[in-house]
Amino acid sequence: xxxxxxxxxxxxxxxxxxxxxxxxxxxxxxxxxxxxxxxxxxxxxxxxxxxxxxxxxxxxxxxxxxxxxxxxxxxxxxxxxxxxxxxxxxxxxxxxxxxxxxxxxxxxxxxxxxxxxxxxxxxxxxxxxxxxxxxxxxxxxxxxxxxxxxxxxxxxxxxxxxxxxxxxxxxxxx
Amino acid sequence: xxxxxxxxxxxxxxxxxxxxxxxxxxxxxxxxxxxxxxxxxxxxxxxxxxxxxxxxxxxxxxxxxxxxxxxxxxxxxxxxxxxxxxxxxxxxxxxxxxxxxxxxxxxxxxxxxxxxxxxxxxxxxxxxxxxxxxxxxxxxxxxxxxxxxxxxxxxxxxxxxxxxxxxxxxxxxxxxxxxxxxxxxxxx
Numbered sequence: 001x002x003x004x005x006x007x008x009x010x011x012x013x014x015x016x017x018x019x020x021x022x023x024x025x026x027x028x029x030x031x032x033x034x035x036x037x038x039x040x041x042x043x044x045x046x047x048x049x050x051x052x053x054x055x056x057x058x059x060x061x062x063x064x065x066x067x068x069x070x071x072x073x074x075x076x077x078x079x080x081x082x083x084x085x086x087x088x089x090x091x092x093x094x095x096x097x098x099x100x101x102x103x104x105x106x107x108x109x110x111x112x113x114x115x116x117x118x119x120x121x122x123x124x125x126x127x128x129x130x131x132x133x134x135x136x137x138x139x140x141x142x143x144x145x146x147x148x149x150x151x152x153x154x155x156x157x158x159x160x161x162x163x164x165x166x167x168x169x170x171x172x173x174x
Numbered sequence: 175x176x177x178x179x180x181x182x183x184x185x186x187x188x189x190x191x192x193x194x195x196x197x198x199x200x201x202x203x204x205x206x207x208x209x210x211x212x213x214x215x216x217x218x219x220x221x222x223x224x225x226x227x228x229x230x231x232x233x234x235x236x237x238x239x240x241x242x243x244x245x246x247x248x249x250x251x252x253x254x255x256x257x258x259x260x261x262x263x264x265x266x267x268x269x270x271x272x273x274x275x276x277x278x279x280x281x282x283x284x285x286x287x288x289x290x291x292x293x294x295x296x297x298x299x300x301x302x303x304x305x306x307x308x309x310x311x312x313x314x315x316x317x318x319x320x321x322x323x324x325x326x327x328x329x330x331x332x333x334x335x336x337x338x339x340x341x342x343x344x345x346x347x348x349x350x351x352x353x354x355x356x357x358x359x360x361x362x
Contacts, residue, residue, distance in 0.1 A: 077330055080353040111337045111346045112329075119349070 023148040024054040029065035033072030036099035036131040040071045043134040053141055062088040073101035074114045086121045092155040096140055097123045100130040122154035189217050192279040196225050202246055207237055224280045231293055234285050238299045241272060249274045249281060255306035257314045259340045264288040266316050292319040313338035330354050
């Protein structure tokens with residue numbers, strides 16, 4: 001570091017700097033199906049302001065987003081749609097299960113409701129509550145950022161496993 | 175419970191407001207259709223908010239048509255069409271909830287149906303009965319004779335069984351990993 005405080009150069013590992021970029025620019029895809037969606041909107045709006053953590057660019061296309069926020073009840077007819085949306089997202093992708101219904105089916109333990117989205121797709125963070133408070137969502141986002149930085153999310157682990165198996169030559173997953 | 179006591183409803187106590195009107199209407203209905211009216215359950219003799227008229231299955235369309243078009247009745251609005259599983263013979267009751275915009279009162283018409291029997295469709299009286307009858311078919315498996323398009327409306331077309339039947343298990347999940355296939359009959 002030079003005398004005026006500006007950083008001339010800095011040494012790091014490629015994985016670390018890439019994950020640092022990923023964790024501070026998470027683009028969420030809002031999959032709001034019921035009242036949890038309203039809380040999600042509140043979290044994105046100015047009072048709680050999710051953009052403080054670099055996650056304000058809400059994308060409605062799965063191909064442009066990293067984080068799938070499943071906010072609300074997923075019934076059995078919606079489940080294949082959710083699976084398709086998840087499959088269309090490009091790696092690495094993260095999933096936040098927002099609220100009781102998405103995490104476990106909530107109070108709807110009946111024939112028509114999926115009992116937790118983790119029966120369908122891998123979930124990285126769960127937010128408890130019915131619906132969760134915005135503070136809880138921000139906490140989950142920060143927790144997810146920690147996981148992304150350490151490469152602990154499901155999709156990063158799967159990529160690393162693929163890399164270590166020798167099938168992929170590249171040393172990092174750009 | 176005292177069945178003579180009027181039952182509070184969303185619109186307050188309906189009996190003092192509509193009791194006399196209901197009586198004349200039921201009499202006119204009985205005079206018009208005679209044996210087609212199986213049974214009438216009137217408040218306050220029966221604990222109900224509005225009169226329940228049980229109609230023979232085959233006469234239901236003329237009765238509904240009369241209730242809709244006759245100037246004494248004028249029940250122009252089919253508020254709901256649903257069914258119940260009674261777990262006895264005959265198994266199902268198809269329920270028609272009617273509302274009159276001119277006198278602001280309601281009436282309930284029911285048809286008893288055995289499992290596997292067909293009810294004549296009410297589409298000729300109310301176009302909107304189309305989707306309601308599809309829903310009844312989807313949830314209970316009650317078939318409607320003369321319905322032009324009796325398919326499932328809410329559940330996946332691969333679903334087995336009818337979820338609102340009492341013998342359907344509450345947690346009878348049928349999870350499909352891939353999306354619902356398009357019905358080939360709907361394609362151009």
